[in-house]
Amino acid sequence: MGKIIGIDLGTTNSAVAVMEGGNPKVIHSAEGRNVIPSVVDPISHIVGDVAKHQLVLKPKTTIFSIKRLMGRKYTDESVQFDSKWLPYTIKSGRDGMADVEVGGRTLTPQEISAMILQKIKADAEAYLGSKVTQAVITVPAYFDDSQRQATKQAGEIAGLEVLRIINEPTAAALAYGLDKKNAHTIAVYDLGGGTFDISTLELGEGVYEVKSTNGDTHLGGDDFDKAIIDYIAEEFKKENGVDLSKDPQALQRLRESAEKAKIELSSATEAQINQPFITQGSSGPLHLTMSLSRSKLEQIVDELIQKTLKPVEIALKDAGIKVSDINEIVMVGGMTRMPKIVETVTKFFGKEPNKSVNPDEVVAVGAAIQGGVLGGEVKDVLLLDVTPLTLGIETLGGVSTPLIDKNTTIPTSKSQVFSTAADNQTQVEINVLQGERPMAADNKSLGRFILDGIPPAPRGVPQVEVAFDIDANGILNVKASDKATGKEQSIKITGSTGLSKEEVEKMTKEAEVHAEEDKAKKESVEVRNQADAMIFTAEKTLKDNEGKIEEGLKKEIEEKTKALKDILSTGSKEDLEVKTKDRAS
């Protein structure tokens, strides 16, 4: 059986993902991008970026925003509105449905969408190296039965068996695994290239129910770009008296600059706009050079951002829920990367939204997960566990030395070679620790054992290998062996991952809270260990070279060593650092 792909068939862009090894993976297009522009030239069968390149040249035969017509009657208010601004011809077809006329041919929106899906299918097959015949496709929550049917038909025309049509907000929630959390009421804020959707979902028994949906079908990233372009053009006009928006070539460069600045300002606080020779003035060429600050950008687009809040309020009211009832908020669409939008949403809901999954991909990812569930992959896949906390052993000075870091996928094994801390030490105690704190005493001791029979030798010489091995059931085996004699000792710990969720959370939180003081404590021990090693080497050197060292120097070294020794157990970290340095000179 082939893989089931998850498709986000969008108004402006589409995306596709698939489950691999139990994890969703976004498939890049043949052009190497994670999204495909939903643009089609049905005459020459060109889809995506390439079709977009000729939009200006063939406005009547290059179809975009076809999703706006899917499953709608020609007489629909929205179709009538869209037909005024869409450059291609829309007409009434069979049963009064909206069709498009391209180069003398009448095509249904299903057929146009099918071409996008065909390209997606081909890209997915190229990526997977095998045939793809089944898919899950997402639609807006407000799509009615006719629109859903049309979407399903588009899939069938493209040669895909559509196993399920799911709602975009549901897919987004799935991508965050919200069905497994105790989130009951979810809001999905989706600001795409050309549309804004807000949905509230109620989760019960693993089923998402869309409680309400609202939005603005003509508000999106494109409007933000336009606002920025207008601002730059206006500023340029003020300064140079030339209107760039009248010059298509200058406008194109302006558009690129505006988009680049918008993206840059999501991470930087200032963006440079540099377009030399943008146009010809009365006294020679003119250059567009200006800097745009994030706060200025936020001012420019503030009205647009505020415009999204009204639909949010209505959606909540329609669902009969209060802002405080929302357990989780999910962000969808590239525009939600804008810090101001995150801030506005956070302020409105009084809590931070989920935004860790790429907002351009989150819907496709959710669709792929749904596909995985339907294909039995998500359930069947051996869920590999991870170690919830770091595992290690106690070393000199009560320091916790990690061997297996937290969140390591198990089964796994790891080993490290240690040595003795004192001369002629014949045994070492292995104290197995679990936790994130740097000091052994603050972590949980899972068990301890002694490896003895180490042949007497100066400290640092014996080699003791400590090996940790966790099997698939979370059982930890710790083995210590002396490399010289081959003598070994081990312990089996069954409770290494058997902590309750609360315990893990508590320990992780504690580690965060104490991070600073722990660091200081550990550093102090390290400095002490360093001082100790220094004293040891100094004394050893003096002893080994007895009689060969000049008396004055010997005395000086002895004094400094003594001074360091005196404060070794009592001195502060700073004192020790000073004395150690002094001793070293």
Next chain:
Amino acid sequence: MKKHDEKFDKKEKDLENALRRALADYQNLEKRIAEEKSSWVRSANKDLILRLLPGLDSLLLAEKHTDDEGVKVSIDHFLDIFRKEGVEKIETIGREFNPNLMEAISTREGEEGIVLEEIKVGYMLKGEVIRPAQVVVGKETN
């Protein structure tokens, strides 16, 4: 007893399938990583070149507005370095518009479908389009 066996048979089959699937995923991943590694080297160059191109664009624009020989020499130098890295300019003017290589920015009266003017130079890296050329295309007015 029989029922018991059936249950185990099914479980065994399920597990075998799951294992096969995991192994297949793993093998495919290995293959893909090998492919991606080689394409990585290429795309790392690609990203850097794409970031350098706007600088060259400015030089090319400056060339249009000046007779300074120095600018021309600088551009040639730049292009020569790019050529050695496998970057080739996309030829456009006088050719038929090709959406795979070019992006139409506007149209003007002229021979239908033929590129009349190049606004931004497009480039290929080892045969792959890294940036389409931006062009003005002819349109016959009737």
